[in-house]
Amino acid sequence: MIRSLRFRLLLHTSLATAIVLGLLGLALYFGVRRSVEFEYNKSLLTEARAVAATAEQHDQQIVFDYAPDELPKFVTADHPDYFQAWIDPDIVIRSPSLGHGDLPRPPAYSGISYRDIVLPDGRPGRMVVMSFTTTIEQNATGNSSTADSPHTVLLSVASDTLSMHHTLENFRWLLAGWCCLAVVVCGAVLIWIVGRAVRPVERVAGDIDQLRENDLSVRLRSGDAPTELAPVIDKLNGLLSRLESAFAREKAFAADVAHELRNPLAAMLTTLEVCRSRPRDESAYIAAIDKSRDVAQRMQAMVETLLVLARADAGQLSLKLQNADAADLLDVSWALFAPRAQARGLQLQWQVPAPILIETDPERLLIILQNLFDNAVCYANDAGTVRVTARLDLGRLLIEVANTGSRIAPGDADQLFERFWRGDQARTDTGVHCGLGLSLCQRLSRLLNGHIQVQTAQHDWFIVRLDLPAPSRDPHPRDFSIPASTIPPASPATRTVPAEPSSAP
């Protein structure tokens, strides 16, 4: 729950809304209270001034001359207001409502001041303290007494604050109520907003949930997705595309394997069935058995090539580095194809200095070389040329195997390394060349930390360049060995040469 995006969004936005609403409520309350108190103080001061206005001085005598109905609040017995005046230090007057009671005596006068007090009848109240100077009443003759001098009178007026407190309390409750209601309404609105905001995430999750491993062509809809989600959708769609093409490659690969195995299987079965269909002499049986074995060996070669490729894909191919003479490896490999090259009337240009001492895995290098020679001898034009060159250059061994009669389009150079790719897509050449050789060479040369590339642009030459690291640690090889003819291409001695060479490997 706590990990839910919707919950987190709701929690945080609700908390923020509640805090903001609370702070606003408090600010509003204190603002209103201040203004109510200001108005209350103003009316209290007005009242005090009205009392002060009734004060008159007659011959040192201070008289507050007012009729009870002029200041009725100070006369009534029911919730009265109070005033009291001092001419320091004597009390000059008390309001009738005070009786013999006293208002708290203010300290020395220092401007108009307000203080909260408890009224004599126990109610909470507020008192304003002010001072005024008496006006001297003129006598009948119109002359004022010389002995008269104005007095400064300290006047306190107090009134109860019950109604103000009541109003403020009402306002407080009202405000709190509104705040709570606002929080609830905001909460509801937030739930709706968050729901809408989270909907694209839920939709994407739903889309992902709909994905099935047997149909990876589906893509997530970016539609109305927020910009924050768009990169996620893009990345997921990219991943889906890669997965789809990987699955498609696997599927095509499996189909290709099945296809490539069906042809030799059909040949074997037909050969055996036809042979078995009637009694024959011994030589006919031997011929059928030999033919079936030949086809089986081709299948074996293909299966083993596929196995090496699969192990290379899975990173399970190990490397056994040792000192070797690359020139010798080239010689040994070529020896397997020399009879076929001769039979086809091919010219050989051999530009290999000896020895070429390097540290490599001779077994893997032999497979590469045999595949390259096999292709060159097979696809060179009749009476064409095969050229083999090798040289050491700055710690690299550069081997070039080239043949004339190339019909590979320059644009196809990259595809040559794809499994089961053939220059002539309709051509099967089953069991002879099924389009795995160069793919295998590429994997193995990578394993040897080298790389292989194809050049087709030079007239009708088809050139394969093999570039391998060639650190030679020991100029006198001690552990020099060449494994017996290895793995694919299957025993070339039993290989048939197509009547019409094509340029495709």
Place this chain on the structure above:
Amino acid sequence: MRLLVVEDFQPLRESLVQGLREAGFAVDEATDGQTALWHARNGEHDVIILDIMLPKVDGLSVLRQLRERNCPSMVLFLTAKDAPQDRIAGLELGADDYLVKPFVFAELLARVRAMIRRKYETKATVLRIADLEVDTTHRVVRRAGKAVDLSGREYALLEYLAHNIGRIVSRADIWQHVYDFNASPESNVVDVYIGLLRKKIERPDSPRLIHTRRGQGYLLAELEPA
């Protein structure tokens, strides 16, 4: 009956041709689409067994061109492509049958024979005329209930005539449908085999079935005595 086997994988092609010849068919072979089109230019093959993935011109294109030329040959695709869309594409282009590799050779033979029956619009596997029976499945011939021992070529000739009962077939037709290209069509091979066949088939106590139509060819039919 004359067949054309188009297959680029040599071991398979060799075995197919051997098996079909031993089954009594005249068989031509081609290793690529271009050669196949050249062989099939006259439409003399009763059945063409065609691979799809072929060098130069693929099998589907070969079939398309054959159908554009109104080639009457029946076509059976023999291919490693087993996906339904491949079969559909082949059949919709005008193939008459589709067999996926690897296959049982006997099934291929049965399908080829069925296609030949379809081509000559005969549903029965045993062709009958008067008291002559030609069992095309078991390649057995009987006259008046007695088995007649025929060589492969004699049987092939009789079967071709039997598929065309009541129709005159020319020497050239017989040549094209029955024999391989190892003798020239101008030679009298056909006449020689007709003679051999007559000796074995015709009985003095039964009506003559193989008739010569001068300048036209031969006819297998039970004719009313003139």
